[in-house]
Amino acid sequence: xxxxxxxxxxxxxxxxxxxxxRLFLTGxxxxxxxxxxxxxxRAFTRDPDRILHERGYGRAHHRALHFIGRRPGIxxxxxxxxxxxxxxxxxxxxxxxxxxxLVESVAGEADRRQRLLTLxxxxxxxxxxxxxxxxxxxxxAFRAAGPEAVAGFREVMARxxxxxxxxxxxxxxxxxxxEIP
Amino acid sequence: xxxxxxxxxxxxxxxxxxxxxRLFLTGxxxxxxxxxxxxxxRAFTRDPDRILHERGYGRAHHRALHFIGRRPGIxxxxxxxxxxxxxxxxxxxxxxxxxxxLVESVAGEADRRQRLLTLxxxxxxxxxxxxxxxxxxxxxAFRAAGPEAVAGFREVMARxxxxxxxxxxxxxxxxxxxEIP
DNA sequence: CGTTTATGTCAACGGTCCTGACATAATTCG
DNA sequence: CGAATTATGTCAGGACCGTTGACATAAACG
Numbered sequence: 001x002x003x004x005x006x007x008x009x010x011x012x013x014x015x016x017x018x019x020x021x022r023l024f025l026t027g028x029x030x031x032x033x034x035x036x037x038x039x040x041x042r043a044f045t046r047d048p049d050r051i052l053h054e055r056g057y058g059r060a061h062h063r064a065l066h067f068i069g070r071r072p073g074i075x076x077x078x079x080x081x082x083x084x085x086x087x088x089x090x091x092x093x094x095x096x097x098x099x100x101x102l103v104e105s106v107a108g109e110a111d112r113r114q115r116l117l118t119l120x121x122x123x124x125x126x127x128x129x130x131x132x133x134x135x136x137x138x139x140x141a142f143r144a145a146g147p148e149a150v151a152g153f154r155e156v157m158a159r160x161x162x163x164x165x166x167x168x169x170x171x172x173x174x175x176x177x178x179e180i181p
Numbered sequence: 182x183x184x185x186x187x188x189x190x191x192x193x194x195x196x197x198x199x200x201x202x203r204l205f206l207t208g209x210x211x212x213x214x215x216x217x218x219x220x221x222x223r224a225f226t227r228d229p230d231r232i233l234h235e236r237g238y239g240r241a242h243h244r245a246l247h248f249i250g251r252r253p254g255i256x257x258x259x260x261x262x263x264x265x266x267x268x269x270x271x272x273x274x275x276x277x278x279x280x281x282x283l284v285e286s287v288a289g290e291a292d293r294r295q296r297l298l299t300l301x302x303x304x305x306x307x308x309x310x311x312x313x314x315x316x317x318x319x320x321x322a323f324r325a326a327g328p329e330a331v332a333g334f335r336e337v338m339a340r341x342x343x344x345x346x347x348x349x350x351x352x353x354x355x356x357x358x359x360e361i362p
Numbered sequence: 363c364g365t366t367t368a369t370g371t372c373a374a375c376g377g378t379c380c381t382g383a384c385a386t387a388a389t390t391c392g
Numbered sequence: 393c394g395a396a397t398t399a400t401g402t403c404a405g406g407a408c409c410g411t412t413g414a415c416a417t418a419a420a421c422g
Contacts, residue, residue, distance in 0.1 A: 076368070113368045113420070257401095269402080
């Protein structure tokens with residue numbers, strides 16, 4: 001097993017006198033966790049960021065493409081809810097995507113005030129390319145860490161979300177894809 | 182046990198015909214993982230962002246304060262390595278922090294070209310306030326998820342980092358704090 | 363018919379990153 | 393010693409992504 005060296009469990013020699021070991025180790029684990037969040041997230045966004053930049057887009061365009069792909073036909077307000085930004089911010093992201101033919105915006109049938117958003121074929125292709133790099137990184141990490149570690153990862157990430165938002169977000173993350181019927 | 186409902190394990194009914202279940206579930210787990218990264222990181226930065234905004238700072242100021250606090254006496258180049266940004270970007274973050282008396286910049290003894298950065302008492306106070314909100318969120322998540330989940334979280338996060346960078350980053354994260362001797 | 367809702371848009375601003383170019387002081391090396 | 397390198401700072405300009413405020417339009421609703 002060449003790829004399974006230990007990733008430094010943090011039970012290690014304690015530095016200079018720090019009074020209560022339990023408290024110290026707790027604070028230490030929390031700091032380590034925070035730093036891991038920072039470094040891992042930076043790595044997580046690296047690959048798609050590069051592809052986006054080549055095409056003149058930014059991270060926000062990826063997020064819009066992703067969640068439109070996840071919920072085809074989603075109205076603008078729904079996307080705003082998910083992304084948690086203002087409509088002015090979304091508009092600046094959405095306009096070039098529509099102009100470039102990656103996203104289609106059609107009036108709703110039931111409520112014709114709504115603009116229902118879907119990816120075009122080209123949009124799906126581009127979104128898939130973006131996600132693929134990210135997915136590969138995630139796949140490598142999941143494979144190397146193993147299923148139990150992944151379960152723990154998912155548990156911790158879910159618990160990080162605000163109590164008030166968790167149910168809604170997990171419903172989005174774990175529900176069926178909602179492809180066009 | 183009121184706080185231990187299941188956080189939706191993703192073995193659930195598979196939607197419309199998707200050919201290979203193994204592949205489908207794999208892609209699905211990866212998508213879920215990516216979305217969890219997005220939502221968790223957003224939650225993770227929420228509390229310090231609010232405090233920072235009140236004081237006219239941004240997330241980059243928090244990062245600088247954090248890593249200066251972690252490595253007191255770090256030279257500018259060292260901080261640049263950790264943060265992965267350009268010196269121009271760091272300068273704009275560092276200048277107000279020094280002017281506001283949160284960070285002290287003194288010439289190195291051995292090499293007087295270097296500027297060695299440390300937190301002032303006020304800087305330590307402010308950094309502690311910033312981290313506390315984040316630490317509490319992390320502590321809640323870790324406590325709710327349990328030690329095994331936390332171990333998995335750490336493993337996955339470490340594996341997410343580029344192979345080339347992982348050792349250096351983990352050395353930073355897991356090494357002794359390096360307080361001033 | 364008047365109000366509310368969904369959306370779009372114009373303007374201005376702040377924060378965070380970037381590249382490129384140039385300056386200064388200190389160290390290092392031939 | 394003098395030249396090259398290193399550590400840092402700074403000015404100029406630009407891109408992206410988020411914000412608030414204000415206003416407009418069309419459609420739905422009561």
